[in-house]
Amino acid sequence: MTSNTAGRTSITVLGLGNLGQALAAAFLSEGHPTTVWNRSPHKAEQLVARGATLAATPADAVGASDIVVVTVLDYDTVREVLRPAAGALAGRTVVNLTTGTPGAARDLGAWTADQGAAYVDGAVYAVPQTIGTPAAFVLYSGDEAAYREHRPTLDLLGEGTFVGPAPALSSVYDTALLSGMYGMFAGFFQAVALAGTEGIEAAAVTSPLVRWLTAAADALPAFAEEIDRGEYTTATSNLEINAVGLRNILATTQEQGLSTDLLAPLQRLFDDQVDSGHASSSLSRTIESLRAGR
Known part of the structure; x- marks a missing residue:
């Protein structure tokens, strides 16, 4: 696999929304060779200026790195991005940080394994500005060996916790935690309306x-x-x-x-x-x- 002379793991980030840009910036800050791809290439300009490599296609981006981090809108988009790159996935670790459903995580985990890649699903609890700080944490599930191997790199994003080997588990945790959050917001809205x-x-x-x-x-x-x-x-x-x-x-x-x-x-x-x-x-x-x- 690709690595630099200092032994830093190479990383690809697919998707450069606010979160994806923050993830790529965190890896760059620690000296990791970082390749990025986005449907709108102009979103990579600041990252390229900091040393990232902009790939022309998802397949080129996947082939460049040991770890492929995906953070796009939804799981349908994950599949759209990864399918053309299927031939380049073998031997790599896909870390999917896209929000979705447990069923979608199960399906994507099985498909990724069929391509010869390890699959780790993750749920990020942070706003982009807190990525890489003690305020951020991430729950992971899926291929435990791959997670343990790459944990030092993934912990650059925030404190990581492995919740189990089933790919769907991080999504179940995510849905549960967000349900509690939205319940709190609902109570807040009710309180403000009543007081008003x-x-x-x-x-x-x-x-x-x-x-x-x-x-x-x-x-x-x-x-x-x-x-x-x-x-x-x-x-x-x-x-x-x-x-x-x-x-x-x-x-x-x-x-x-x-x-x-x-x-x-x-x-x-x-x-x-x-x-x-x-x-x-x-x-x-x-x-x-x-x-x-x-």
């Missing part, structure tokens, strides 16, 4: 909200232990108390002229558990109503 009905500015309610959410997050590890054990006994805030509390919130939301669309589904889950005889159980038992819908 009485003329309270968003900034004014956000300060105590962040303080409260930070404290509330401390309950999550205990909830996780209860869920993993399947034991939901509690002496504190049980489902009945929370069902009554949420019903009051929904009533207030209606009184203030707002939609209850965001929180009403959660009320149904609480009520389902209470009606099933679990009023005194921990709030974490709500997950059993979600699981019943699988």
Whole structure:
């Protein structure tokens, strides 16, 4: 494989959106021979000025390096980019950092293996500006041997964690973490809208909200232990108390002229558990109503 005299692993980055540019810049900063490709070549100009090589085609880009990092719009685009380069993939490691679904990751992992390449799927938790800093982290799954071999290089992007050998696992983690994030955003939007009905500015309610959410997050590890054990006994805030509390919130939301669309589904889950005889159980038992819908 290609490497420079200092023994730096050669890397190709396919896709030069904001994230792809940040990834390539991080590799260049550590002296790695870096080849880049993008459908719009002008996006490579700053990277080329820093020493990157611009490839004319995806096949040329793939053939130039040990590691092929892909960060494009979606998995359909990944396939469109990699298929013409299939003949150059053998013996290389594909690290796909494109957001997608678990099924798409499974299919792409199998296809990549058929081409004789190792496949590592990754989920990046960072904005482009924090790539390469302690604020960034990446969850990887797929070919463990390839990940272990290239971990020192991949850790230049952010702290890496290997979550398992199935290519789909990082995508499942990603979907789970992003679901939690969007749930938090939904609660924020609800809070701001409700406060605004009485003329309270968003900034004014956000300060105590962040303080409260930070404290509330401390309950999550205990909830996780209860869920993993399947034991939901509690002496504190049980489902009945929370069902009554949420019903009051929904009533207030209606009184203030707002939609209850965001929180009403959660009320149904609480009520389902209470009606099933679990009023005194921990709030974490709500997950059993979600699981019943699988």
